[in-house]
Amino acid sequence: MPLSTQSQGEDEQYVLVASLDHARNLSNILKAITFKDHAIFNATPNGLKVTVEDSKCLQANAFIQSKIFQEFTIKEDMVGFQVNLTVLLDCLNIFGGSTTPGVSTALRMCYKGYGYPLTLFLEEGGVVTVCKINTQEPEEPVDFEFCSTNVTNKVILQSESLKEAFSELDMTSEVLQITMSPSQPYFRLSTFGNSGNAHYDYPKDSDMMELFKCTKTQTNRYKMSLLKPSTKALALSCKVSVRTDSRGFLSLQYLVRNDDGQICFVEYYCCPDEDVAED
Amino acid sequence: MKFRGKIMDVACLNHFTRVITTISKLTKMCVLRLTPDNLFFVLSGKVANGGVSMWCELSQENFFDEFQMEGVSPEDNEICLEVTPENLSRALKTVQNAKAVKLKLTKKHCPCLTIAAELPTLSSVSRIVTHDVPVDVIPRRLWHEFKEPSMPDFDVSIYLPPLKTMKNVVDRMKNLSNFLVMEANLNGEMNLKIDTDLVSVTTHFKDLGNPPWGDEASQDRGPSQIRDPDAMAQTRVDIRKLQQFLMGQQVNPSKAMCNIVHERVVHLILLHEDVSLQYFIPAVA
Structure with missing residues (x-):
């Protein structure tokens, strides 16, 4: 048929x-x-x-x-x-x-x-x-109450630059720590693994950084196991927006271009692992 | 009992290797029957291998430049060996650039098929690589188990769609279910179906054509002549057996067809010039 x-x-x-x-x-x-x-x-x-x-x-x-x-x-x-x-x-x-x-x-x-x-x-x-x-009864998705008015820090990066960092991330680390700040180190990814600690810093005036809008220094940890699935979206995407709100919730928005050049979005929300005392 | 054969032509060697590799994908062990004219690879449908049986026929003169054999006796001029096709295939793959390959039945510590390859060299000294593949000689009294299977009294015979398309579909269906229903009619239509708690999937192939089976096949089988062309004959099979058959295809067949005996057996046939491969998958309840 x-x-x-x-x-x-x-x-x-x-x-x-x-x-x-x-x-x-x-x-x-x-x-x-x-x-x-x-x-x-x-x-x-x-x-x-x-x-x-x-x-x-x-x-x-x-x-x-x-x-x-x-x-x-x-x-x-x-x-x-x-x-x-x-x-x-x-x-x-x-x-x-x-x-x-x-x-x-x-x-x-x-x-x-x-x-x-x-x-x-x-x-x-x-x-x-x-x-x-076969379909099932739809469950109500969790409302992460992530709203743009509460966003404290936001950067938009070319996915290329984050792909590189993510492919080299020390997966033995239980968490990925993200630091965003209006001053040094601006945007930092840190891991704490078996072979020591590693930091990836992105200068805010890098070509890879399309937008840098950080109002307050914030350091949050996210479970590596939770962030791992998002690398699939990263691999497909051309740009990614990283945002955190006042509670430390993380939003990753990926802009994905399909074979026909049309644009779709994939979004990941992740809870912080624990609070880290701000310095 | 004697056997020795020699392949000199590279194309023949490649082709022979591909046939053996295909067989190695289908079964771990099988029987190699050698006759003065042919080589047969046979798997008889035992419960241990899920009731699947196989019959692969090669004409020796299309592969071998020299072929000498002496069976167990002048009346039974045959040799029956149990072989592991994987071992043969592995040995043959390493000697693809040989100038000549000799295949011999030898007695070392145990009976072996010895593959001796003469490899090309730059100097005048020749290089010979020898592989000994252990085999078991099957005694005369067990030969009756390895006779050519008779053509089943099928309900529907149909040409298969491109095997690659079929393989893609079956691979995905395998992820979803353990069993698959194969059905076909005399209108050139074939469906592959699975049905589980989560999902039901049906792939419809059409315009495949039904092979003409000549007079002798249809004469005494009147019913297949008057069969309603739209009526489906179907068989439920273990999806892994079908996947195995599709996965192993190294030989690009000129003709691929399938005979279905309603709720009994699926009989798959591949023809490629001098090689024919038949594969039987029994129905499961």
């Missing part, structure tokens, strides 16, 4: 229909937030928001705006459901997720509403796969 000949009548039953010429544009961004099986999907006329959480300390959100999709029809103000993300990714890559130019998997994603499975129609080279992924 080719995608194009989907009967109109069938479409009318769906509360959500989203089509993509390249399923990779969705699977790639979902990979950036895959660290737990359960993903909460929230669709609004603006697009799709996918949330993954770990032990109420870490939350990752992927935003895929409706204009990224070739078709995005939603019949309600908000449609929510929860699915197994690993299963969804296996389905999206059913044809191998080939990166060969000219070969791509087309996707049509449909949802009839509460209690129904999420149905995917995938097509590549005339072969059609239909996947019905």
Whole structure:
């Protein structure tokens, strides 16, 4: 049953229909937030928001705006459901997720509403796969109450520079300490591992630093194990915004450009590990 | 009992190595039957290997420049050996640039297939590398277990889609389920299906075509002639067995097809000029 000949009548039953010429544009961004099986999907006329959480300390959100999709029809103000993300990714890559130019998997994603499975129609080279992924009751994502008015420090970096630092991070360290300050050392990443302590400093006038807006010296520690999943998002992204609020909560926002040059966002929120006395 | 063969041509050597490597991906142990005209690699469907059986047939003259053998007796002019194809494949892979490779049945500490390769040198002194692959000689009374399987009385026969596409799909399905339903009809359609608590996935292939099985195949099998072309014959199989078959493909077959006996067995056939490989996957409940 080719995608194009989907009967109109069938479409009318769906509360959500989203089509993509390249399923990779969705699977790639979902990979950036895959660290737990359960993903909460929230669709609004603006697009799709996918949330993954770990032990109420870490939350990752992927935003895929409706204009990224070739078709995005939603019949309600908000449609929510929860699915197994690993299963969804296996389905999206059913044809191998080939990166060969000219070969791509087309996707049509449909949802009839509460209690129904999420149905995917995938097509590549005339072969059609239909996947019905069972949905679960959507959980309420944790509200980290991270609001821009409480942001004390913010830097925007070219991802390139952070990728380098993250690839060299001492993973034997239990925490990553982030220092942001209007004076020296401006922006510092520190690890405390088996082979000693390490600091990575970024000067505020570096080419890699697109924006530097720090109002107060702040030093916070974050569990390395919690930050590790965010490196998947970092790897895909071209820019990253690092923000901390007055409570020491960390927000990492990644700007991801897909194969078609469109922009999506991935956002990670992380709780601080413990308070460090400010000097 | 004597056997010696010699391969001089590089293309033949490469091809022979690829065939052995394919077999090594399918099974740890198998039986090598040598006859004056052919080499057969045989795996008979025992419970220990999940009921899977294999039959691979090579015509010796397409690979060997010299081929001499003497079976156990003039009436039973055959040799039956149990071999580990992985060991053969490993030995052959290291001698790909040889000027000539000799294959010999020898008696060292135990019976061995000895692979002696003459490697190219710059000097006049020749370099010979020898691999001894231990084998077991199978006595005459057990030969009956390794006869060519008869063509099953299939319900549907169909050409397979490109094996690479099929492999991609089966690899992903393997992540999601342990079992897979293969179904096909006489309208050139084939579906691969899995169904679990979390997800159900069906991949639809169409316009594959159904091989004509000649008169002798259909004559005494009237029912396949009048079968409803849309009716699916299906078999549920262990997905790992199918994955193994797809993973091992080193030989790019000119024809790949599949016969399905409804709820009994999937019979896969690959044909490549002088080599034919048959693989049987039994149904699971």
